[in-house]
Amino acid sequence: MINSTPKIRCIANTLTYSSIKRFSLFVYHFNYGEGVKDLNVNNSATTCIHGVHTAPKKIGPIASKIIPAVGYSFPDLDSAVDTVSGKVNGNFYGRYGNPTTQTLQSKIAILEHGEASLGVSSGMAAISSALLTFLQKDDHVICTKDVYGGSYKFLTNIAPRYGITTDFVDCTDIFAVEKVIRRNTKVLYIETPSNPCLTILDIGMLSELAHSYGLKVIIDNTFMTPILQRPLDLGADIVVHSATKYLNGHGDVIAGFIVGDAESIDTMNKKMVGDLGQVQNAWDSFLIDRGLKTLGVRMKQHCQSSMKVAEFLEQHPCIERVYYPGLTSHPQHLLAKKQMKDMGGIVSFELKGGYEEARRFINALKLAMISFSLGDPETLVQHPATMTHASVPLEEKLKCNITDRLVRISIGLEDAEDIILDIEQALSKV
Ligand SMILES: Cc1ncc(COP(=O)(O)O)c(C=O)c1O
Incomplete structure (x- = not known):
């Protein structure tokens, strides 16, 4: 110090x-x-x-x-x-x-x-x-x-x-x-x-x-x-x-x-x-x-659809919390508006419940693919606690809100309405 x-x-x-x-x-x-x-x-x-x-x-x-x-x-x-x-x-x-x-x-x-x-x-x-x-x-x-x-x-x-x-x-x-x-x-x-x-x-x-x-x-x-x-x-x-x-x-x-x-x-x-x-x-x-060469239009589309998905999730009764800097509920929303041109293509959220609910939701998705990666044309879903952050010790994960009920979605370039339809039907199976 x-x-x-x-x-x-x-x-x-x-x-x-x-x-x-x-x-x-x-x-x-x-x-x-x-x-x-x-x-x-x-x-x-x-x-x-x-x-x-x-x-x-x-x-x-x-x-x-x-x-x-x-x-x-x-x-x-x-x-x-x-x-x-x-x-x-x-x-x-x-x-x-x-x-x-x-x-x-x-x-x-x-x-x-x-x-x-x-x-x-x-x-x-x-x-x-x-x-x-x-x-x-x-x-x-x-x-x-x-x-x-x-x-x-x-x-x-x-x-x-x-x-x-x-x-x-x-x-x-x-x-x-x-x-x-x-x-x-x-x-x-x-x-x-x-x-x-x-x-x-x-x-x-x-x-x-x-x-x-x-x-x-x-x-x-x-x-x-x-x-x-x-x-x-x-x-x-x-x-x-x-x-x-x-x-x-x-x-x-x-x-x-x-x-x-x-x-x-x-x-x-x-x-x-x-x-x-x-x-x-x-x-x-x-x-x-x-x-x-298409990064400009792709990022625009990722951002627009992500905002729609985040807003949809935020009002859904199965969802505990949504992490998306474009939402006014995000703790650093104002800072995000100041230092970023737009809010990006990743939306994370906590389902009400725990691992079982997250598993059922992910397995029920039909359009979104289960994948470790992000930023592709396809909407990709993953469970950070057991996938991308599997190597992080449990207590460190919990310090960063990486719980069993956390899901991360990389919003793809499909029509936003279809992405939301897929999420909605998967949530109905939770
Ligand atoms: C934010 C971030 N940085 C770095 C990496 C590592 O990239 P790569 O898989 O190309 O080594 C990833 C991979 O998911 C990532 O999400």
């Missing part, structure tokens, strides 16, 4: 920080942005489609090229040596860079307002690599208490083997966060909205506190995507994604992204992801780029 009062201050610092960010973003676009830059287009759905053109505008193939090369040849030994040493920019081996993935990386960086991004082999590869880049033996992490089960497992199972310890804290309480900051704390790791209970955390306030103690702030933006929330604009240092979910959006790729400042991303590429072999392959990058 270091201090008892949060250092919520430095509006001036924030201004400086965001002006620096805007400037670096300008430099980034100036250097690398092609295609729609002359039109000064700055809307996310457009960027998802046109982000970066590898060919001159309106000439050449519209779909991106797949270059699955592992090796790259050089005109002479000197060029090979200069490339591997970093003296000259260029690809030399598939584990450290690929042109198809690099095209997509530029698009993701632009979308997240980061200087650079790195495509990796899964969301967990993004999370583990981003964390390990900033952590050494004997360092300490502060993590939000309701975090994705895989992230919890990494921080409690793998990280301690390398001397890294973690405190899981209720990050809606900034005093509680400051209380656990130690001399060796290096990273604040958060997820907002959280999985599965959709707790919203104040990114700006937490980032200011963390920065005042010299911590890096890493945020999992999987649930929101840059269409709905841009953590870097709000003060975070690094954004991680499971692209397996909305970014790809079709349930046929496992992949991830890390976004942040160019120096950190370069270090991750050369000294972490490449060395650990967590690389994204060109075929997957192609599929993600294709899926990304």
Whole structure:
């Protein structure tokens, strides 16, 4: 414990920080942005489609090229040596860079307002690599208490083997966060909205506190995507994604992204992801780029239908509690409205009763599919306590409201009326 009062201050610092960010973003676009830059287009759905053109505008193939090369040849030994040493920019081996993935990386960086991004082999590869880049033996992490089960497992199972310890804290309480900051704390790791209970955390306030103690702030933006929330604009240092979910959006790729400042991303590429072999392959990058083109309309539809489902559930007599940030009953509804463009595609709720009621409801669904994943066109249902968060100890689960009666639904792209009809008939069997 270091201090008892949060250092919520430095509006001036924030201004400086965001002006620096805007400037670096300008430099980034100036250097690398092609295609729609002359039109000064700055809307996310457009960027998802046109982000970066590898060919001159309106000439050449519209779909991106797949270059699955592992090796790259050089005109002479000197060029090979200069490339591997970093003296000259260029690809030399598939584990450290690929042109198809690099095209997509530029698009993701632009979308997240980061200087650079790195495509990796899964969301967990993004999370583990981003964390390990900033952590050494004997360092300490502060993590939000309701975090994705895989992230919890990494921080409690793998990280301690390398001397890294973690405190899981209720990050809606900034005093509680400051209380656990130690001399060796290096990273604040958060997820907002959280999985599965959709707790919203104040990114700006937490980032200011963390920065005042010299911590890096890493945020999992999987649930929101840059269409709905841009953590870097709000003060975070690094954004991680499971692209397996909305970014790809079709349930046929496992992949991830890390976004942040160019120096950190370069270090991750050369000294972490490449060395650990967590690389994204060109075929997957192609599929993600294709899926990304419809991200704008998909997120709109996910949000609209989720709101309808949440409202339907909230008035249903079999339902105890609904977790959806778009509902005025959500404890952080106002904060959600402030920091998110819309409320996302995940609705969680508690049935009256317990495990048996949840089981009967899930088994009775006809349209929704039972699945661990989310963000697909299909409506997907899961039971967090026994599925995605099975590895979290019972007492930790209960601290985060992950009870036996909790159900999470990833609202798909079917007609909202049909999704509701399915839920209604399943509730009648409970
Ligand atoms: C919020 C969140 N982050 C990260 C992950 C891990 O992603 P992946 O399965 O691509 O490793 C998941 C997976 O469900 C998730 O829900």
